[in-house]
Amino acid sequence: MKILQTIVPLCLVLFITGCSEKNSKYQKKLCKPKNKTEHIKIPASDFVNKQEVTCQFGKYHLSRQADSRDPGHTLYLVTPPEGVEKAYDCDSKADNGINKISMNCLLVEDESKEHET
Numbered sequence: 110m111k112i113l114q115t116i117v118p119l120c121l122v123l124f125i126t127g128c129s130e131k132n133s134k135y136q137k138k139l140c141k142p143k144n145k146t147e148h149i150k151i152p153a154s155d156f157v158n159k160q161e162v163t164c165q166f167g168k169y170h171l172s173r174q175a176d177s178r179d180p181g182h183t184l185y186l187v188t189p190p191e192g193v194e195k196a197y198d199c200d201s202k203a204d205n206g207i208n209k210i211s212m213n214c215l216l217v218e219d220e221s222k223e224h225e226t
Contacts, residue, residue, distance in 0.1 A: 139187070140164035142197050149187075149199060153207060156185055159184040166193050176202060185210045193217035 114130075135149045139162055156173040167190025176182040179202075187199035197214035 136162050139169055139197060140166075142195055142216060145216055145219055147199075148220055149197075149212045150209050151185075151187070151212055153185075153203075153210050156210070164188075164190070164196075166190060166196065169196070181205050185212065187212060187214070189217050193197060 125128050135151050137145055139151050151171070153173075156171045160171045161168045162171065169190065170186075172186050172187040172188065174184050174186075176184050181204060182202055183205055184200040185199075185203065187197065189196035189198050194217045198217050198220045199212040201210050201212045201215035203210050
């Protein structure tokens with residue numbers, strides 16, 4: 110019953126991507142950023158067709174692209190909602206064929222500071 114209580118409210122917010130027990134953990138982390146950095150595992154299949162994760166503060170966009178500098182690898186991106194600093198910007202690179210992608214995430218407000226230095 111506790112799992113259902115957690116998933117049902119999340120499903121109401123995350124209606125675009127759909128809702129299942131397998132991806133509700135990563136969606137919850139994206140929609141409620143608590144730490145400066147986070148490591149989030151996302152099924153590779155969720156990056157197909159540029160899916161979105163909708164939170165109360167906006168939409169994250171999931172995308173992937175072949176790494177032209179490193180054949181056999183794919184770059185995975187979770188782009189935060191525009192203008193939201195308390196959201197995660199996530200990147201990863203994985204060998205082709207990996208089923209679960211481990212994303213490295215940093216709050217947008219901190220990611221912007223890192224680019225300035």
